[in-house]
Amino acid sequence: MTRIGVGLISAGWMGTVHSRGYLAVGDKYPELGVSPELVVVADTVEANSQRLVDRLGYARSTTDYRDVLADPGVDVVSIAAPNSLHKEFALAAAAAGKPFWIEKPMGAGVADSRAIAAAVDAAGLVTAVGFNYRHAPAVQHLRDLVRSGQLGRVTNVRVRLDADYSADPAGPRTWRFVKEQAGTGVLGDLLSHGFDLGQYVLADPVSEVSAITATFIPQRPEVAAGGVGHQVRAAADAPMLPVENEDWAAVHARFASGAVGTFESSRVAVGPRCEYSIAVYGTRGSAVWDFERMNEVAVCLQSDGSYGYTRILTDPSMGAFGRFQVGAGMGLSFDDLKVIEAALFLESVLTGEQTAPSVADGLAAAEVAHAADTSAQDGTWHTVPAPTGRTTFAA
Ligand SMILES: NC(=O)c1ccc[n+]([C@@H]2O[C@H](COP(=O)([O-])OP(=O)(O)OC[C@H]3O[C@@H](n4cnc5c(N)ncnc54)[C@H](O)[C@@H]3O)[C@@H](O)[C@H]2O)c1
Known part of the structure; x- marks a missing residue:
């Protein structure tokens, strides 16, 4: 057994889920032969x-957080802070030579992400x-359908992340609504997942985009102390403060292969709870996955002679399913997706091979x-630089 000392920076929602994952x-993943040990956790809120x-x-x-990086018993670090703190913590972890698992979006804007990757x-x-979301067995199956050519040539993709976590206008203005702390709104918070999912399932980078954005709830009450994730309340009679980033975004995209697609997201949708979905259309079939039904995928293959979708429940042949359940369905x-991510991270640390989603x-x-953010401001198409570094989405 290899002991791996874990240090955590920020003990909110994601910090908790990372810790359970380790x-x-x-x-x-018994074959990894690792025994993660939770050594030290840093948070400015002691509770x-x-x-x-x-x-x-x-x-x-x-x-x-510097105590975490200075601890000789800490071999790996999780960074699960609000976005604007990612850069400081990641650069300090890199300087200390500690491999880290960082939450998305990687920083409060592209300048932070570039600095962290460098x-x-x-x-x-x-x-x-x-x-x-990459690690869901149904998404792995969908990606396999694309890569094996069963869908034919992929022509277009539709990625949608609609949530209701901020649909209540009385919901407080947490750090997610403040530009300095979060950067963009749904473009970073939800669509960072969507952009990765699209690029990962197609194994194809987005090359050009055009976008529009909107803020539907322009003011929210000041946040009261306490609470993590979306479980934060406003104080009674709290003053109203401006929402500084977008509630909704829609993006038209071209991929390097010539495929086209749309990405759309709302954090104030009334109805969808966590409708995080990807639909891939090819010349010989299509397939659709939605996180609200994360253990199934709808598939239509022309080669089956069928019309319309067949609902396929996940089973041990798909991705990491068999590590968690022995019975199909x-x-x-x-x-569990975070357990898979923790395992990919620790495997990457042990082998030196980047198998987990990377900073690239x-x-x-x-x-x-x-x-997309720049396009939403100036109303024109924008080229996306070709990915550099150790990307894993096309591997
Ligand atoms: N992968 C996912 O599906 C997913 C889901 C939710 C959040 N996230 C990401 O995870 C990150 C954290 O989000 P969250 O919902 O867990 O936030 P949260 O608000 O629940 O927790 C943030 C924590 O950071 C702490 N913190 C603030 N300043 C700090 C400092 N200087 N030093 C140490 N700790 C500090 C806060 O006290 C709090 O405990 C964000 O980047 C978010 O985008 C990812």
């Missing part, structure tokens, strides 16, 4: 880090980025978001 790797000491077994907590390249580190959960993938998604 703890499950030994059981789900958040103490919760992870008490519930998940971190040996200690601190309010200063620092990782200079340090020669392996990394992971939180593009968890038994489902995985969101947290994080940068590739950020470049698409940046081009």
Whole structure:
């Protein structure tokens, strides 16, 4: 067994899920022979880090992230802070020579993402980025259908991420709505997943985009202290503050192969809860996946002589399904996707081979978001720079 000491920076929603992910790797991926040990967690809100000491077994907590990086018992680091802190923490981790698993979007804008990717390249580190939807067994199946040519030549793709996490106008203005802390709105928060998913399933980078964006709820009440993720409340009689980034975005895209596509996202949709979906259309078939039904994929193949979709439930032949369930049709959960990501990260650390989504993938998604954001402002098409570095989406 190889002991791997884990340090966590930021003990909110994702910090908790990363930690649970590490703890499950030994059981789900026994062949890795790793025994992750939760060493130290840093958060400026002591109650958040103490919760992870008490519930998940971190040996200690601190309010200063530098304590995590300086601890000789820490071999790998998770960075699960609000977006604007990613760059400082990632650059410090790279300088300390600690491989890290960072949440998406990688920084509060493309300049942060470029700086993080450059620092990782200079340090020669392996990394992971939180593009968890890639790992769903149904998405793996969809990607296999594309790569095996069963859908024919891919002509177009539709990626949609509609959520209701901010549909209530009385929901507070958390860091996600503040430009300085989050960067863009849905372009970074939800569509970073979407851009990665599209590029990953097609194994094809987006080369050009045109976009429009809108903010439907322009003011929100000030946030009250406490709470993580979307479970944050406004104080009674809280003052109203401006929402500084977009609630909705729609992007037309061209891929390097010549395929075309659309990406759309809302964080204020009334109805969809987590409709994160990808539909791939080819000359001989099509396939559709939606996170709200994450354990199934709808497929139509001309070669079957069928018309309309067949609903296929996931089974042990698809992706990492068999590590979690032995029976076809038994489902995985969101947290299981983070276990897979933790395992890919630790495998990358052990072997030096970048198998987890990389900072180059994080940068590739950020470049698409940046081009879309610029297009939304000036109303013209924008070229997306060709991906560089150790991308894994086309591997
Ligand atoms: N992969 C996914 O599906 C997914 C889902 C949700 C969030 N995220 C990403 O994860 C990141 C965190 O989001 P979240 O929802 O977990 O946020 P959160 O608000 O739940 O938690 C953020 C934590 O950071 C802490 N923090 C703030 N300043 C800090 C500092 N200086 N040092 C240390 N800790 C500090 C806060 O106290 C809080 O505990 C974001 O980048 C977000 O985009 C990814």
